Amino acid sequence: MGKEVRKEVIYNGQPLTLELFWATGEPCLWIKRCPEQISIPKMEFVGGYPSDYCIFLKNLTAEELALITLPDGSPIDINKEIEQLK
Numbered sequence: 001m002g003k004e005v006r007k008e009v010i011y012n013g014q015p016l017t018l019e020l021f022w023a024t025g026e027p028c029l030w031i032k033r034c035p036e037q038i039s040i041p042k043m044e045f046v047g048g049y050p051s052d053y054c055i056f057l058k059n060l061t062a063e064e065l066a067l068i069t070l071p072d073g074s075p076i077d078i079n080k081e082i083e084q085l086k
Helices: 079-083
Strands: 006-011 015-019 026-032 053-056
Touching: 006 026, 006 079, 015 079
Parallel strands: none
Antiparallel strands: 006 015, 015 026, 026 053
């Protein structure tokens, strides 16, 4: 069985995908609904396609990281989830 490369999560009420940024390997929350989610605070354009936006976890505060949950609203151990992506 292959390693998990992304995980569906909720951040501050928005469905996003937790994954490692393809160019640097940094953990990020990848946009799922473009252009509606472009205006989420800390969302930034990162690629050559119009829908290449993400939020890098390094730019989130501890309080903001705590807003990341599983799709059912359950808490998530973000560090554990990141390790599983590596």
